Amino acid sequence: MTTAVASSRMSRVDTAWLRMDNDVNLMMIVGVWLLTPAITLEALRERVADKLLKYERFKQKAVADAMGASWVEDEDFDIAHHVLSEQLHREPGQSERAALQQRCGELATTPLDPERPLWQFQLIDDYEGGSALIARVHHCIADGIALISVMLSITDGGNDPPQRRKRKEAEESSEGDWLSDAVLKPLTDITVKAIGLGGGGVAKSLDMLSNPQQPLLGSLDMARSGFQVLNDVAAIAVMSDDSPTQLKGQPDGRKVVAWGEPMPLEQVKVIGKGLGCSINDVLLSCVAGAIGRYLADRGEDPEGKEIRAMVPVNLRPLEKAWQLGNRFGLVPLVLPIGIANPVERVYAVRARMAELKGSYQPLLAFAVLSMVGLFVKPVQDLVLGMFSKKATAVMTNVPGPATPLKLAGSTLRQTMFWVPASGNIGMGVSILSYGGGVQFGLITDHALCPQPQDIIDRFEPEFEKLLWLTMMLPWAE
Known part of the structure; x- marks a missing residue:
């Protein structure tokens, strides 16, 4: 008897990021954590398994098809493929910092395995008396704000993801598409709600999106908002090259x-x-x-x-x-x-x-x-x-957090990341x-x-x- 593999459709925006890789730019968010004292590979794998893998997306593969893409459970998931350790190679006369920067650059140009979930951690042993952790996550999984929140979950005392019912998950997964439909129809009633008519910009727009029953404002505000939308569309379209x-x-x-x-x-x-x-x-x-x-x-x-x-x-x-x-x-x-x-x-x-x-x-x-x-x-x-x-x-x-964090008892003394x-x-x-x-x-x-x-x-x-x-x-x- 064949067991069905769990899957779900990828949002249109996430699909765009999945397909955005090209010969000169890979759509990975790359980050580095500097830790003192050193941590072991075993401790890191244990923490990732206990915290990060509670987010199902980190155990799912991105599978493209003719209609877009889906998130499909990796039945052969092995944390050893995603959390690895290595020694930092240093050229003669090269500082540890320069060698780590060079390795980050190399990994930023190394594609993730498309047959596995699109993320990987490299633990660098013996870096400046501690450890360095290089993280790579494909942008189709999440944006930077979400990833920082998720990465903080693996630090000491980090929170697990809130428990949600399946129906609630489906409603949230469709929210981004509903937002997209609203903005793609700039003169329809749904967009009048989406763009926020009181001059509050994006913040008010999102407030109205989260409360679609909120009544519309007067016709003058509607006219002003429609005019602003048209102006912004035109500004993007005719913007000169840099x-x-x-x-x-x-x-x-x-x-x-x-x-x-x-x-x-x-x-x-x-x-x-x-x-x-x-x-x-x-x-x-x-x-x-x-x-x-x-x-x-x-x-x-x-x-x-x-x-x-x-x-x-x-x-x-x-x-x-x-x-x-x-x-x-x-x-x-x-x-x-x-x-x-x-x-x-x-x-x-x-x-x-x-x-x-x-x-x-x-x-x-x-x-x-x-x-x-x-x-x-x-x-x-x-x-x-x-x-x-x-x-x-x-x-x-x-x-980021105002006070230094810890990971498996080690202090996260410095952190940096780069967007693609x-x-x-x-x-x-x-x-x-x-x-x-x-x-x-x-x-x-x-x-x-x-x-x-x-x-x-x-x-x-x-x-x-x-x-x-x-x-x-x-x-x-």
């Missing part, structure tokens, strides 16, 4: 990663308070300054230039971050890399961020991802390729706060930026300049 720089071109698929040491988050908050800007404004300004200085030092004048970074916007309530799948939109953020004055630059970033507030572009970008999940792969590649021409980088900024880039985009920027610090990470394509550490090393000097100039401002006025 400014040409050394960081934009044809990647060759070899990845290089780098990260810096954490800076005190309190100092960032002080600058933000002094300038009337958000923490995001301050950090993104320093990123823009570091990239501009890097280009200038390589003989390219950045004056007057701006580059775009596609920034993910979370579209799920944070209390539901443990739910897997992709629930985020994208907005194009302009980085003023050509403004040399740090204070002027942070105000320019603040102005760019203000332009995005209240925009429906995240919802529309989510709809595009859902829509291309219905197309055959060549059409999907064409659509996403058009979007990749409009940006130089993808960028994400994620707040689609199409021919060759740079991923990550900003992560953790344990009272904030740090900056990069993943780049070797053909476009062979030494991302050169950009990383310019981040803190830009921050220091901004800090000193902020302290020198005439506060009495």
Whole structure:
């Protein structure tokens, strides 16, 4: 007697991510944890089996078919295929940090086995007196917000996923498709509910989505919202290609990663308070300054230039971050890399961020991802390729826990992750706060930026300049 294998349909958005791998960009989220003291492979496997595998998705394979894809239980699942250990290979004269960065880059270009669940952990033994853990998870499983929540579950004291009834699971799995249908029909009544008519932007949109019985507002608000939707659709469609720089071109698929040491988050908050800007404004300004200085030092004048970074916007309530799948939109953020004055630059970033507030572009970008999940792969590649021409980088900024965590009794002293880039985009920027610090990470394509550490090393000097100039401002006025 043959036993039926459990399976479920993959959402259209997750299907789009599954098929988005290409020759130069694999759709994996890559992260690294630095642990002190060292942990054993046995302890890590035990913790993963006890916590992570309670999320069924990590025991399921992604199986494509003519209509899309399904999640299918891996009857031959073996944790030994997914949690491995290795010794770090170091070239003569190479530091441990440089060797680990090199290994992260190699793994970022190594496909996961499509015949198994699409994730893998590599435990690096004897790294800086402890251990390093490199995690790779395919983007079709979940977005960054969800994965951080899930990864925290394996730390000491981490929570198990909430218990849900099967019917409830089915309702939640269809929510993203319902959202997509709403946004794909911008002039229908269902979208009037979806886009949130009171000027509250994405946050209110999602509130109305979670409460579809909420009454509609007046006809004037409906007209304004419809006009805003049409404006945002047009803005995405006619957006010019991004400014040409050394960081934009044809990647060759070899990845290089780098990260810096954490800076005190309190100092960032002080600058933000002094300038009337958000923490995001301050950090993104320093990123823009570091990239501009890097280009200038390589003989390219950045004056007057701006580059775009596609920034993910979370579209799920944070209390539901443990739910897997992709629930985020994208907005194009302009980085003023050509403004040399740090204070002027942070105000320019603040102005760019203000332009995005209240925009429906995240919802529309989510709809595009859902829509291309219905197309055959060549059409999907064409659509996403058009979007990749409009940006130089993808960028994400994620707040982590304020206090250091532990894993199997070992302290997680530092963490960093990188999101994948689609199409021919060759740079991923990550900003992560953790344990009272904030740090900056990069993943780049070797053909476009062979030494991302050169950009990383310019981040803190830009921050220091901004800090000193902020302290020198005439506060009495």
